[in-house]
Amino acid sequence: MREKIITFLIELGCVYTIVSVGGAIANMIVGGQTNNLNVIVMFMTCFIGTFVLNLHKLFDKVSPLLMIVVQYLAACALCAVMILIVGWIEGESVSPRGWYEFYRSFTIPYVILAGYYYYRVFSDTKKQEDLIKEIQENASEGK
Amino acid sequence: MKLNLYENKEDLNEHVDVYYSNMRPVIRQLIDTVNSERPKLKGRPADEDLDDGEEVILDPREVYYLDHIDRKLFAYTKDGVFRLMDTLTSCEEMLWNYGFVRVSKSNLINVYKIKQLKPDMNMKVYASFDNGERICVNRSYKKSFNDYLQKMRRMG
DSSP states (O other): OHHHHHHHHHHHHHHHHHHHHHHHHHHHHHTOOOOHHHHHHHHHHHHHHHHHHGGGGGGTTSOHHHHHHHHHHHHHHHHHHHHHHHHHHHTOOOOHHHHHHHHHHHHHHHHHHHHHHHHHHHHHHHHHHHHHHHHHHHHHHHO | OOOOOOOOTTOOSOOOOOOOSSOOHHHHHHHHHHTTOOOOEEEEESSTTTOOSOOEEEOGGGEEEEEEETTEEEEEETTEEEEESSOHHHHHHHTGGGTEEEEETTEEEEGGGEEEEEEOTTSOEEEEETTSOEEEEOGGGHHHHHHHHHHHHHHO
16 A cells, blocks of 8 residues: 555656646746646646556446546546636635636647557557467468 | 477486576576476366366467456467466466466457457447457556566567
């Protein structure tokens, strides 16, 4: 359990660093600004994303496609709860535009990464199949 | 591999010399055969109508895959399905050099018998065999499956 928590924290650290640096670069390019609340929301979003994706072992028996969809929906639900809590703490309700912007910035990287995962499944399988053919050929030559 | 056989009726000290460049699985199989340690899978036909009570010796090279269902272990070959008395774990250790690798909690597959490895649309990866059957390569075993293939190729 301790090892799992340590691994999770390391992954969270890496994810947050990448997202944070990516966000800083994007802000420098487009001249945007961030604030303390945005930093907290970004961290919480990374936490939720890393946590939900870490649950992939629970979906071992279902197809990866279903796993991706279920994980996305779970992450969306957790993010909605987080946004509501942040809105409650701030004493403001979240505007429809705010919801839209949040989910857009969450969904786009998720879809890109899911597509990459989908591609990896196919490319890795192709590599494995080539390896199998090579092993079979070597074995038939060795006979 | 070149095979030379020398007959010498006066030499009572029969022996086998093996010259190899790489200790690959086929060499290990040869050693097992000379040492009479070649693994044998003892089984009985899974179909009770075909079971005459006698054990059948299966050559691992003829087995497509092993399947563990309801605490029973079955071997699938071209000629049919046989129930084995071994455990899946003992078979995994015994058949490592014979191309068998674990791809799920209940399956060992023979990589020499794989006809095709392909993911389907929902991204589950399946190994297909000549007998038309296919076995899912579980995501949890993907890394160990890949490591096994890499090792087999290096030794190949």
